Amino acid sequence: MIDNDLLFHSNEVFIIITGALAYIVMLRLPKQFTRQQTIIMLLISIYLSALFDNTLCVHPFNFYYVNNTSIPGFWDLMSYLMFGPFAYLFVYIYSILKKNRATYFIYIVVWAIVALFAEALAWHAGVYRYQNGYQMFFSLPIYLLVLTVTMIYYYSYIHNQEE
Template identity: 60%
Template sequence: MSFKDTTINSNELFIIITGVLAYLLLFFLPKRFTRQQTFTMLLIGGYISTFFDNTVCIHPFNYYSVNDTPFMDFWDILSFVMFGPFSYFFVYAYTVIRKNRTTYFFYISIWALISMFTEALAWHAGVYHYKNGYQIFFSLPIYLIVLTLTMCYYQFFIKKQPRKNRLHK
């Protein structure tokens, strides 16, 4: 392996910086969930990004590639791990805002826009390489589905638990 092969480029730098900042924020936020719930939210974020990236990136779709090679490598795995905290932040922020009948719709919509903005930053850094006519707004339905499923997890598995039980497990 030559020195050139070990140079960190913009997509890898994006993954490192975003991942470190996200996990630091997660670590320093006041705890609102049990370890199991936190771990599950991290898995949801990582798994869903892996699932959709591997679905949309392969034949017959082949709409984009992730990172520098068409093959799964270390940086692809780190990029999936990097997305874990975003599902945690999504649920965490929902637990601290005031809610009414329309909050759910607007909250999901705002986070879908945040997700698209984050994807645009990742695309600009070279994490994603669009092809075959794919455009960023094609990701909107995916984000809406993912955020809705994550909210279902919150509604059915976290919200139903009394608050004192959530923090002491």
């Protein structure tokens, strides 16, 4: 009984802790971007997580559902907000790196692997509940796509303005 209660709450605890840590790290970093750019980066992460969760969770795909029910609710909204700072951190670290021709490729691959590891933790915490044969590995192309889109944003909106 106690274990079931803990399992029920573990996803919410995961979302609160991860989200709070991510926002604290983002706010503690020295400012590198304009306020408009910061808002857009937060929105990119929130939008992409909401988009994929509300696309892969619907019939006939039904590959997984987030948190406790198949219809998105309050904690699903919180999980979208939790993702907010990750595009910011992704772009922030990349913008201060010394780059060569292969940097973006290696950087995206490393972030995709870290994202898979984070998804494994979220799955253990009960944030994601897979069904219809979906496996965690299937998320890899989605992460590669999402990170590439964020990189395109950096090069077309931030890097171009800096030059």
